[in-house]
Amino acid sequence: MRSRLSRLPTLALLAIITAGALTPATVVARNADAPNGRIPHSYKPAVKPSMALEGAVEAKDDAEDGGPAGPVDRQTLSIGRGDTLMDLLATAKVPTNDAHDAVAALREVYNPRRLQVGQHVTVLFEPRRGGSRKFVGFEFAPDPLRSVSIARKGETGFTSSQTEKPVTRKPVAAQGVIRSSLFEAGAQAGVPISVMMAFIQNFSYDVDFQRDLQPGDHFEILYEKLVTAEGTQAGEGELLYASLTLSGDDMPIYRFKTRDGRIDYYNGDGESIRRALLRTPIDGARITSGFGMRHHPILGFSKMHKGVDFGAPTGTPIYAAGRGTIEMAERSSSYGNYVRIRHNTEISTAYAHMSRFAKSIQRGARVDQGDIIGYVGTTGRSTGPHLHYEVLKAGHQVNPRSVDLPTGEKLEGRELQAFQQARRSIEKMFDDSRGGMQLARTPAPAPAEEKGCNKASSC
Ligand SMILES: [Zn+2]
Numbered sequence: 001m002r003s004r005l006s007r008l009p010t011l012a013l014l015a016i017i018t019a020g021a022l023t024p025a026t027v028v029a030r031n032a033d034a035p036n037g038r039i040p041h042s043y044k045p046a047v048k049p050s051m052a053l054e055g056a057v058e059a060k061d062d063a064e065d066g067g068p069a070g071p072v073d074r075q076t077l078s079i080g081r082g083d084t085l086m087d088l089l090a091t092a093k094v095p096t097n098d099a100h101d102a103v104a105a106l107r108e109v110y111n112p113r114r115l116q117v118g119q120h121v122t123v124l125f126e127p128r129r130g131g132s133r134k135f136v137g138f139e140f141a142p143d144p145l146r147s148v149s150i151a152r153k154g155e156t157g158f159t160s161s162q163t164e165k166p167v168t169r170k171p172v173a174a175q176g177v178i179r180s181s182l183f184e185a186g187a188q189a190g191v192p193i194s195v196m197m198a199f200i201q202n203f204s205y206d207v208d209f210q211r212d213l214q215p216g217d218h219f220e221i222l223y224e225k226l227v228t229a230e231g232t233q234a235g236e237g238e239l240l241y242a243s244l245t246l247s248g249d250d251m252p253i254y255r256f257k258t259r260d261g262r263i264d265y266y267n268g269d270g271e272s273i274r275r276a277l278l279r280t281p282i283d284g285a286r287i288t289s290g291f292g293m294r295h296h297p298i299l300g301f302s303k304m305h306k307g308v309d310f311g312a313p314t315g316t317p318i319y320a321a322g323r324g325t326i327e328m329a330e331r332s333s334s335y336g337n338y339v340r341i342r343h344n345t346e347i348s349t350a351y352a353h354m355s356r357f358a359k360s361i362q363r364g365a366r367v368d369q370g371d372i373i374g375y376v377g378t379t380g381r382s383t384g385p386h387l388h389y390e391v392l393k394a395g396h397q398v399n400p401r402s403v404d405l406p407t408g409e410k411l412e413g414r415e416l417q418a419f420q421q422a423r424r425s426i427e428k429m430f431d432d433s434r435g436g437m438q439l440a441r442t443p444a445p446a447p448a449e450e451k452g453c454n455k456a457s458s459c
Contacts, residue, residue, distance in 0.1 A: 055298050069129040073137065076122045082327055085112045087123070092123040094135045102138065102150045105158035110148045115140075124151075144234040145226070169237045170225040173433035177218045182209065182244075183285045185219065195223045198239045200284040201370075202265050205275040208400075209284040210310050212246055219244050222430045241426045254423050258415055266411065270419045276405030277349065278369065281321040282376070282387050286312045307350075307390035307399035314355050314385040316376040320367040321349045321389075322405075335388070336380025339373050347403060348395075351390040353380050378412075 077088050085106070089099040106112055115121075121140040125133040137151040137158065145165050153159040176189035186196035199221060200209070207213075224237025243252040253265040253273050265273045280287075287310060324343040328350075331337050337354035339361060355377025367373060378385045391400040411419045 002289050011051045029177045042221075068126050070127045073125040073127055074122050075125065077121050079115050079119045079121065081117050082116075085115055088121055089138070091121065094123060098135045101156070102135075102158045105150050106148070107160075107162045109134055109162040110142065114142070118266065128357055144228065165228050165234070167226040167228055167234055170227055170435045171222055171240065171429045172225050173220070173222050173430050175220040175434070177216060178213055179215055181287065182219065183211060186221075189221075191221055191223070193220065195236050195239055197285060200241050200280075202239070202242065203244055203251070203275060204278045204280040204284055205273050206251060207246070207284075208308070209242065209277055209287045211308075214247055217244070218432070219248050222426065222433065238337060241430060254419075254426055256411075256419050256422050257428055258411070259418070266410075266419060268423065270411035270416045272282075272407055272409035274407045274409070276323075276343065276369075276407060277321040277347075277391070277400075277403065278319060280310070280399070281319050281349070281351070281389055282310045282312055283317045285318075286316040286376075304306055307352075307388045310376075310387040310389065312376050312385065312387065314375070314377050316385075316387075317358075317372045318351055318354065318374045318376060318387055320371045320373050322347075322369045322389075324367060326361060326363055326365045326367060326373075329357055329363055329365075332380065334381045336376065336382060337374065338380075340392075341367060341373070346394055347405070348392040350390040350392060352390075353377055353382045353386060356381065 018436075028320070075092055077092055079085070079088055085103055089102070092095070094102070099239055119140060119142070121136045121138055126134045126136045127133050137149065139147060139149040141147045145167060147163045148160070149163070150158050150160050162350055174186075174189040174191050176185040176191075178185045182200065186199065187193070191199075199219075203209075220241075220243045221239070222241040223239045226234040226237050228234050238255055239354070240255050241252065243250055245251070252268050254268070255263065256266050257263045267273060299378055320341055322341070322343045324341040326339060327342045327348060328338060328340040335352035336352075337357060338350065338352045339354065339357065340348055340350040342348045351374060353376075354374035357374045358372045361367075361373050376385050376387050382388070390397045391403050392398065393403065410416075
């Protein structure tokens with residue numbers, strides 16, 4: 001869950017978040033030599049004196065200067081626009097051969113192309129008795145949690161290592177009332193975007209984010225915030241618990257790791273939340289106005305409209321509702337750009353009006369649940385950007401609600417007991433963390449808009 005998204009500016013204006021007790025620190029140290037997060041710079045002192053030449057032109061054969069003459073000299077530079085790491089090392093007057101070897105060693109743990117403009121890199125030199133200095137390595141921190149280090153090994157080679165700082169996982173509880181969209185309510189409760197994305201993704205099996213949400217529905221969430229020993233926030237950890245209350249119905253989900261190491265979310269009874277088909281086969285976060293879309297509350301979509309429409313901006317990713325094989329990916333006059341996926345001998349799903357297909361989506365291709373198959377558009381007979389989604393049973397459109405395909409995974413026996421214990425400790429953590437937390441207040445809903453095709457029988 002920790003991702004670039006966590007670097008986005010926080011949207012919390014009315015953050016009603018309280019932090020709970022500290023959990024034991026989780027220490028991640030990939031480098032066995034550096035259990036404390038310190039970067040080792042182990043290199044052998046030179047044994048042979050070298051020609052006492054200046055900095056850049058020092059010889060590898062440094063026999064004449066008789067060894068190190070003081071502490072390592074650290075020179076910090078930053079990557080300029082259009083510069084490579086080699087350019088930076090050249091600026092620091094690192095001999096070209098050494099720079100090549102050091103960058104080659106870096107590739108073992110980090111792709112130098114991923115270095116961003118402005119990234120600080122500290123270049124290390126060892127002063128020599130003759131007044132010269134010897135390049136002994138460099139180091140940088142690509143993110144608040146990680147340090148990458150290159151050190152001289154022997155006389156010619158370099159070795160690379162990567163160290164992760166120990167972090168504390170701090171549970172954070174938040175809750176909010178949905179006024180116009182879940183995503184917005186999450187932002188107003190101060191929930192980081194990456195956490196909200198995970199929340200929406202996990203509820204996409206059960207919730208149709210366009211139709212199921214009502215103003216006044218609410219949610220609770222418990223997630224981890226990563227904090228380093230120095231107190232620096234280093235992004236988000238896992239989503240531990242979430243509950244969505246729709247028209248008074250609570251739907252809690254809990255993160256749990258089974259004995260064989262699989263991590264998944266389960267409802268209160270220990271049933272996997274996964275379904276063979278997603279209820280919301282679209283980036284749910286992009287459905288901005290979920291209310292006022294129900295034009296036929298009685299007829300629904302079963303008679304007149306043989307599918308479900310999800311209004312979302314052009315370009316919104318559309319997901320394969322389930323694993324299957326692409327049966328059709330073509331353009332028609334009414335459906336526009338249309339994809340149909342066969343999931344088993346009986347069930348298919350279809351997606352219409354796409355602006356374009358995703359790469360490699362063509363007849364015969366295999367897709368997994370959640371793969372992007374195309375993007376929202378308004379091609380074909382359509383009045384505005386939306387996804388028209390159909391579930392077909394033996395070739396006939398059916399109400400997607402009538403097709404519930406649970407994966408059937410349910411925890412049992414000792415696994416279920418372990419889950420119930422984990423669930424209780426998560427609930428306690430939530431209660432502890434929300435001490436003094438108030439319900440986030442969100443502004444009044446914007447007037448509901450009518451969008452997309454909801455009237456025609458073949459939109
Ligand atoms: Zn439609």
